[in-house]
Amino acid sequence: MSATAEKETMGFQTEAKQLLKLMIHSLYSNKEIFLRELISNASDAADKLRFESLEAPELLEEDPDLKITVVTNKDTKTITITDNGIGMSKDEVIQNLGTIARSGTAEYLKNLTGDKKKDAQLIGQFGVGFYSAFIVADRVEVFTRRAGLPANEAVHWESTGEADFSIEPVERAERGTQVVLHLRDDSLDFADDWRVRSVIKKYSDHISLPVMMYKSQSEEEIKEGALPEFETINEAKALWVRNRTEVKDEEYIEFYKHISHDFNEPLTWSHNKVEGKLEYASLLYIPEKAPFDMWNRDANRGVKLYVQRTFIMDEAEQFLPLYLRFVKGVVDSNDLSLNVSREILQKDPNVDSMKSALTKRVLDMLEKLAKKDTEKYQTFWKTFGQVLKEGPAEDFANREKIAKLLRFATSHDNKAEQTHSLDDYIARMKEGQKEIFYVVGESHAMASNSPHLEVFRKKGIEVLLLSDRVDDWLMNQLGEYDGKQLKDVGRGELDLGELDAEEDKKQKEKLAKEHKDLVERVQGILEGKVQEVRVTNRLTDSPACLVVGDYDIGMQMKRILEQAGQDVPDSKPIFELNPEHPLVQKLDKEADEDRFGDLVEILFDQAHLAEGADIEDPSAYIRKLNKLLLEMSR
Ligand SMILES: Nc1ncnc2c1ncn2[C@@H]1O[C@H](COP(=O)(O)OP(=O)(O)OP(=O)(O)O)[C@@H](O)[C@H]1O
Numbered sequence: 001m002s003a004t005a006e007k008e009t010m011g012f013q014t015e016a017k018q019l020l021k022l023m024i025h026s027l028y029s030n031k032e033i034f035l036r037e038l039i040s041n042a043s044d045a046a047d048k049l050r051f052e053s054l055e056a057p058e059l060l061e062e063d064p065d066l067k068i069t070v071v072t073n074k075d076t077k078t079i080t081i082t083d084n085g086i087g088m089s090k091d092e093v094i095q096n097l098g099t100i101a102r103s104g105t106a107e108y109l110k111n112l113t114g115d116k117k118k119d120a121q122l123i124g125q126f127g128v129g130f131y132s133a134f135i136v137a138d139r140v141e142v143f144t145r146r147a148g149l150p151a152n153e154a155v156h157w158e159s160t161g162e163a164d165f166s167i168e169p170v171e172r173a174e175r176g177t178q179v180v181l182h183l184r185d186d187s188l189d190f191a192d193d194w195r196v197r198s199v200i201k202k203y204s205d206h207i208s209l210p211v212m213m214y215k216s217q218s219e220e221e222i223k224e225g226a227l228p229e230f231e232t233i234n235e236a237k238a239l240w241v242r243n244r245t246e247v248k249d250e251e252y253i254e255f256y257k258h259i260s261h262d263f264n265e266p267l268t269w270s271h272n273k274v275e276g277k278l279e280y281a282s283l284l285y286i287p288e289k290a291p292f293d294m295w296n297r298d299a300n301r302g303v304k305l306y307v308q309r310t311f312i313m314d315e316a317e318q319f320l321p322l323y324l325r326f327v328k329g330v331v332d333s334n335d336l337s338l339n340v341s342r343e344i345l346q347k348d349p350n351v352d353s354m355k356s357a358l359t360k361r362v363l364d365m366l367e368k369l370a371k372k373d374t375e376k377y378q379t380f381w382k383t384f385g386q387v388l389k390e391g392p393a394e395d396f397a398n399r400e401k402i403a404k405l406l407r408f409a410t411s412h413d414n415k416a417e418q419t420h421s422l423d424d425y426i427a428r429m430k431e432g433q434k435e436i437f438y439v440v441g442e443s444h445a446m447a448s449n450s451p452h453l454e455v456f457r458k459k460g461i462e463v464l465l466l467s468d469r470v471d472d473w474l475m476n477q478l479g480e481y482d483g484k485q486l487k488d489v490g491r492g493e494l495d496l497g498e499l500d501a502e503e504d505k506k507q508k509e510k511l512a513k514e515h516k517d518l519v520e521r522v523q524g525i526l527e528g529k530v531q532e533v534r535v536t537n538r539l540t541d542s543p544a545c546l547v548v549g550d551y552d553i554g555m556q557m558k559r560i561l562e563q564a565g566q567d568v569p570d571s572k573p574i575f576e577l578n579p580e581h582p583l584v585q586k587l588d589k590e591a592d593e594d595r596f597g598d599l600v601e602i603l604f605d606q607a608h609l610a611e612g613a614d615i616e617d618p619s620a621y622i623r624k625l626n627k628l629l630l631e632m633s634r
Pocket residue numbers: 037041042045083085086087088096097126127128129130131177260261
């Protein structure tokens with residue numbers, strides 16, 4: 001750091017430098033977005049001031065009408081954006097404009113590919129913010145004074161967007177922030193009043209405070225030397241207060257970008273005004289892309305809360321459940337008090353009623369999207385499906401509604417993509433089928449090749465193929481859908497009820513009787529390792545498989561808990577043999593007890609492998625298998 005009398009020069013944080021460079025390159029074709037970002041910041045600054053002035057009205061000084069002005073100047077090749085919002089102190093300037101105050105930035109930057117289009121999207125997800133000024137400017141100056149500080153504690157920040165920035169104290173009578181962009185030669189169109197006016201119209205109609213520019217003057221006025229006057233060029237009304245029919249899609253989209261700091265368009269939105277016992281307006285959006293920190297449970301979530309048009313807080317998470325944490329939006333209440341805090345929100349029963357109404361709205365919005373636009377819904381599902389799957393456990397009341405929104409891979413087409421709803425499944429159910437069958441595997445391939453499916457495939461009964469980590473748990477939480485039980489095909493005795501022909505049942509009983517001795521012999525070998533050995537009718541191609549007891553913990557769940565280092569209740573599997581398989585028939589005839597034992601253990605280990613489970617002693621397995629192979633080749 002070098003310091004002259006009072007001017008200091010500081011280096012940008014390494015990551016900020018990197019991001020800046022990438023951003024200028026990848027967003028070059030979409031230069032005008034800098035205006036959106038700077039106006040968005042100015043509007044946030046006004047919101048913050050309004051909020052702080054609830055407690056400290058003196059912060060408004062003699063200047064209570066909050067506004068943003070934009071002034072272009074062809075002679076100086078500048079465009080200047082000024083607000084009379086909260087402003088920044090010296091420390092805040094350093095903190096906000098010298099670093100990228102977000103965790104995970106470095107990690108995030110590793111995802112960038114060098115492909116301009118892809119990177120622009122990624123950068124968009126991250127939020128370009130203030131730095132976008134450098135897309136069009138080779139020098140940016142900021143003059144700012146925090147509300148409440150004296151005029152001589154204002155700050156002048158300046159940077160060419162390369163390695164460093166300077167900062168010095170200045171006098172500034174006006175509260176708030178002024179950003180002066182010295183335009184690059186290839187961006188001089190932004191010194192043109194009309195060009196800027198049209199961009200602002202496009203990007204700022206949803207901003208609730210006036211965005212003003214100079215009125216154009218007649219030749220006479222210019223001759224007379226009349227001072228130019230400002231005029232408001234946007235709607236300057238909170239968007240969510242306006243009637244749905246008055247608001248254009250583009251305005252909804254721009255408003256989304258403003259509140260979410262997302263560069264991409266939202267997938268869909270829902271705008272509502274509620275009157276009656278509780279009065280509030282809500283505007284909720286489903287994003288297209290997940291934020292880079294979606295899986296960080298402490299990441300910011302929740303809606304922007306306003307009370308009677310006054311901004312109160314960002315990330316008010318009390319209005320939506322955790323499993324809808326991807327939703328962005330605004331809630332404006334007429335009933336809450338202006339000095340409401342997070343603690344009060346947590347206890348207020350009105351907030352609970354709003355939460356349940358807003359939750360329904362989001363679920364309805366998703367249902368509508370699924371009906372109207374399958375492709376978009378699929379995009380949603382791919383991005384947020386895993387989060388939505390947390391729903392049935394968190395929100396018992398809406399279990400059925402959430403279940404309707406779930407999508408699965410199934411044996412109907414065996415594709416890994418999760419595109420089938422439970423309703424689709426039910427529509428295809430066989431006559432006499434009462435349950436919804438599913439199989440759980442470590443991966444899609446494992447689920448779809450599971451031996452448990454053999455009899456289902458033979459009989460043409462569809463099975464959901466589940467392989468996401470939460471699936472086993474999700475199915476347990478759901479229990480049933482539309483009056484039909486969800487049944488794990490790898491659990492308990494297989495009873496296909498009416499789906500089994502009478503002769504199949506008789507055949508099964510006959511086989512069980514015939515193989516009573518074999519079952520006992522196998523049981524003797526696997527003593528202590530299994531709960532039970534029995535013959536099965538669920539296999540057609542495989543010799544044997546493992547089944548989980550009706551009340552035991554599922555294999556996927558067990559693995560997840562073990563990996564997480566948790567104690568897992570000790571449950572032993574049931575070992576089922578396919579009496580029609582040649583290997584099992586050979587086994588039945590094997591008189592040599594040692595060979596019999598080896599074969600049983602090989603089959604037992606193989607059944608583990610088919611489940612994606614580990615075998616207890618892999619080298620013993622290989623030894624036994626090789627011994628048998630050698631004997632065969634003799
Ligand atoms: N006009 C302004 N008045 C007061 N503070 C501002 C102004 N512009 C920026 N800031 C401060 O600088 C911070 C960084 O701004 P920047 O635009 O880079 O990021 P952001 O608005 O927080 O998020 P995003 O990067 O997603 O836009 C803001 O959070 C705010 O605290």
